[in-house]
Amino acid sequence: xxxxxxxxxxxxxxxxxxxxxxxxxxxxxxxxxxxxxxxxxxxxxxxxxxxxxxxxxxxxxxxxxxxxxxxxxxxxxxxxxxxxxxxxxxxxxxxxxxxxxxxxxxxxxxxxxxxxxxxxxxxxxxxxxxxxxxxxxxxxxx
Numbered sequence: 001x002x003x004x005x006x007x008x009x010x011x012x013x014x015x016x017x018x019x020x021x022x023x024x025x026x027x028x029x030x031x032x033x034x035x036x037x038x039x040x041x042x043x044x045x046x047x048x049x050x051x052x053x054x055x056x057x058x059x060x061x062x063x064x065x066x067x068x069x070x071x072x073x074x075x076x077x078x079x080x081x082x083x084x085x086x087x088x089x090x091x092x093x094x095x096x097x098x099x100x101x102x103x104x105x106x107x108x109x110x111x112x113x114x115x116x117x118x119x120x121x122x123x124x125x126x127x128x129x130x131x132x133x134x135x136x137x138x139x140x141x142x
Contacts, residue, residue, distance in 0.1 A: 011041045012106035014064035020108045021132035022046050025125035030057070030136065050137065057136045067134035072098045079140045088117075089142055093130045096123070 007015065015037060022032045028051075035046035047058040070078060075094035084090065096111055105111065108124045118126065126142075133140050 005038075005040050007041050007106070009104040009106050010065055010068075010101065011061050013100060013108070014061045014068065015041070015044055016106065016108040017068070017128045017131050018044065018046055018059070018061070018064050020124060020128035022048075025128040026132045030132070059132070059135045063135040064131060067131045068097050068101070070134060071131065072101065078134060083139070083141045085142065089126070089130065090140065093127050096127055097131070 018035070019037060021030075022035050030048050031051055032046060032048040034048075037044050041061050045058060045060040047056070049056055071090070071094050075090040079090065100111055108128055111124055111127060112120070130140055130142060133142070
């Protein structure tokens, strides 16, 4: 992020989540055709194709921040229980995101894994992927 653009903590974290997702965490289900991140918060966006559904998607910081809020406020209402392979996933992601917002964290790299089952890299990629899935498809399947 360049110094010439001003981001709130929430926008900066959303931007970091977007970057983590489009640079690897979500590439098993999403093809990224392009993204813009070195700009004002209102101009940040990514677009691509959902590999399974072959549908076109586009997201911006508002979509990512909205997905974070949904995951914090009502994680269990976002998915059918049989769609998640590990029932600990959504509470883990929700709790980590809530702590990040409370602490004013601005980068995925600053998120600390709370579960011993995840390495820091796995944890950060899981969180970015879940948020990105929700922002793009309005559902979480993991």
